[in-house]
Amino acid sequence: MSYNQVEMMVVAASRILEDKKTVFVGTGIPLLAAVLAQKTHAKDLLIIFEAGGIGGDIPRLPLSVGDSYTFHRAIAAVSLDYVMSLAQAGYIDYGFIGGAQIDPYGNLNTTVVGNWERPRVRLPGSGGGNDIASFCWKTIVVMKQDRTKFVNKVDFITSPGYIDENGRENVGLPCCTGPLRVVTQLGIYDFNPSTRRMRLIELFPGTTIDDVRENSEFEVEVSSGLKISQPPSADEIDIIRRLDEQGIVIGK
Numbered sequence: 001m002s003y004n005q006v007e008m009m010v011v012a013a014s015r016i017l018e019d020k021k022t023v024f025v026g027t028g029i030p031l032l033a034a035v036l037a038q039k040t041h042a043k044d045l046l047i048i049f050e051a052g053g054i055g056g057d058i059p060r061l062p063l064s065v066g067d068s069y070t071f072h073r074a075i076a077a078v079s080l081d082y083v084m085s086l087a088q089a090g091y092i093d094y095g096f097i098g099g100a101q102i103d104p105y106g107n108l109n110t111t112v113v114g115n116w117e118r119p120r121v122r123l124p125g126s127g128g129g130n131d132i133a134s135f136c137w138k139t140i141v142v143m144k145q146d147r148t149k150f151v152n153k154v155d156f157i158t159s160p161g162y163i164d165e166n167g168r169e170n171v172g173l174p175c176c177t178g179p180l181r182v183v184t185q186l187g188i189y190d191f192n193p194s195t196r197r198m199r200l201i202e203l204f205p206g207t208t209i210d211d212v213r214e215n216s217e218f219e220v221e222v223s224s225g226l227k228i229s230q231p232p233s234a235d236e237i238d239i240i241r242r243l244d245e246q247g248i249v250i251g252k
Helices: 005-016 029-039 080-088 129-135 209-214 234-243
Strands: 022-025 046-049 094-097 112-114 119-122 138-142 178-183 187-191 198-203 221-228
Touching: 005 029, 005 138, 005 178, 005 234, 022 029, 029 046, 029 094, 029 138, 029 234, 046 080, 080 129, 094 129, 198 209
Parallel strands: 022 046, 022 094, 094 138, 138 178, 198 221
Antiparallel strands: 112 119, 178 187, 187 198
């Protein structure tokens, strides 16, 4: 069955999620990935939205984290500060996050591109991104990859990854938290536990290591166990397209 890059990203992200866990999602790819996981291999995955919907049965793609669909058959409808406090208290296993820039240590920028005082581009800022990256046990980054996004050093750290080779604990962040995976249109990365740097562990079908290197400003470490991801199944693609029947995220 044919599929596009975004659908491959959704499927790859969904396969990372485990059953009987909690996940903090935004709209778009993270939501599609979480619901896909819930409808396939992780039926008891608890989905949590920033605007307060918890445990909903999502019938179609919401337009925002505050869309009424995020509360459909939910087990709770709470507030933004309550949801954030769940992460701070250690109740949220996974958080999805994205950014305009990412560096080798998984630090994300969604604030400015260029100098803070006179930026070339002013971005939306943190939103809930810093809270998710700081307090969820593990974060999954989903973003498109090119040399302007995979950079040696982000212009501004909006949401912390591992900060540097010394790790997060040195700046007061909770022990054992941090980025788990990075999913792009080219493949999947983890983080080397010794160096804290991003490491390529899976290539998507039809992608090469040269493609990855050409689309990164920093040198990409390649795992000795590098493998090719399994393509999406017909069932996975069918679920994604039914959820996003208008092609808002996956395209037409």
